[in-house]
Amino acid sequence: MGDAMRGRHQRTQQRRRNRAAAADLEQLRAQVAAEAARAAAAGQAAAQTEAAHRRLAREQAATRPRLRHREESVARLIARIGPAHTALLAARRELEAAEKAVLAMPASTVIDQAAKAGVTFRLPEVHRGASTQYAKVWFRKHTGGDLRVDRPVSVAGWVPDDVPDERAALVRYMMSTAADRTAAARVWTIPPWLSHPGDETDAAELRTALGATTSGAPHQPARHPARPALRDDATVTLPWRHFPLVPHAADATDLAHWYQHNITAQQWHPDTAPVPFWLPAEHSSAYPHARALPAGTDLRLPFSLVFAAFAAPWQLPPSSDPLPESLRAVLGPMLYARGHAADTAAPSLEKVLYRLQAAGVTDRDMLPTPLQALHHFGGAVEGLLLTADTDGRPGDEFAWCLTIAHPWGPPLARIAVPARRSRTHWRREVDAIIAGVALSSWHQPHILPSRAPVPRQASDVVDSTVHILDVDATSPPAARRRTPSAGRGPRSHLRRGHFRRYPRRADDPHAPWCWVRPTTVNGTPGTANQVYTLTRPNRSTAVRKASA
């Protein structure tokens, strides 16, 4: 009896254990199945990542040969510049020594003249912490002359007429810089080493050719729209700083900043921020040569104000007129007043006027207006500001974004010249850029060329608003490219670049537009990066237009 009871009890326990084991097993199987599903999804993601790795390697491999030509070209430039740079540094050492020797000349007039010329000097025998009064006494005792520590500066013509002639009011303007974001910064719309155009009659020929619609002078705004700050790691930190010899797409952000400042001061689309679009050097030069599009082509700009920035600015050569003597006389003072622009803080108006007037320019009318300077010295078109209506249809209004060159090298200013397509002599070029912006494909704006040597992580790339032209997506399919065969067919000639549709199938109404590069048919390929030069209208045409 007892054995039978024990046997039953054991069997019951065994059944319970079996059920529990079966349940565990079932649970385990379910866990394995669930884990297998998750692992499959993760495996798929890993495979995608692996494919992305391979794609990145392919893109990097494809990049090297494409950039090699440009790298080698810049390397040759650096090799040429090396000895000149060494000579320049030697000249700087000699200048430093010569300046020190001049300042050590034992005459009170030296100090006086040095101060007038804007030279910063120190009396070595007087302690740095000594008071000005002590320095004056010491100076009189040792040289017999008076040490002047203040210099009169004329502000008429440089500070707006509506500013009261009181120290408190003037200080805001005198201490302002081009980098200011206050109302006082309007004195920098036209740099102090250029004069204000009183009306629209200066440089009439060039004004007509540009199709300019404003004088270029700043307006007194009813209110001051908020102006964005320059980015922290900007290269073009001043509106007269040179365009980098090796441009970076991020430079378009800086240029957009300065040109926006200029158009805002002129009250031209003051409430719209331009969106920068970066055209690589080849396209900057080839687009303006492009064949015209078929009539009625529907073009739409992606934003109401587009800044098309050129990696290779168009050149605007100086006029062939002889340089007037009055301009020749102020060449040195203009550049001296401009001062450094690379790697330096923006100077105050006071400092600039001090230099300008020390160099003999006490009346602003002695200086050329921006367009007069552009006419005589030449310059470059760094981009175009293109307008569009709410549906993206390009407007007649646009603005030239110009740098004014100085005959001795450094640029004098960046100005935006509002104009009309219907009026400009260079309408074909402007229309070609509108077509280029409207029909090209663009990289996502949040991706900007990286700071890291080889970008591998998301953090390696910098956020930006610059759209960069997507060359591959804008080019025709590779299979359709034809290599011209030498010795057969038509005579050697240059075939202009042009936009055309490449249908993916017959009667494709949405065939994408592609840019067909300019080619030399039956000849040697030309240089990819030639600089585009605007040809000035001949004088009779300009006069006819002006009188029309």
Add this chain to the structure above:
Amino acid sequence: MNGSHDADTPTLLRAELAQLRRQRIADEREGARFDGLLRAIAAVRSDRDAGLSPRMCEQRDYLERVWADAEDVLMMALRVLLHTERLGGDDPAIARARRACEQANQAFSHLYEAEWGTR
């Protein structure tokens, strides 16, 4: 025989589960890099189209330094020239300053020639 198989199955399943988990975690870690890689691909392509490479970034930095030096010398020469013109005279220090300005002018000519082939 069957009892032995049943006894081993949970062990095998647990081993299989652990293996799957390890693999999944490794795959998820790899998969997490996908977005970064996509951005890197886009960055490489836009770098290429913008005509910029790490080597060119270095070249750019060097050329910008050269230009900053050139501007520095130009401004210094203008200042010294202005100063010597105001003072005038035949003092040796003034003569030296004039020579230094001439030297700077020649250095500029070389730089322009190297840069653009002509002044």
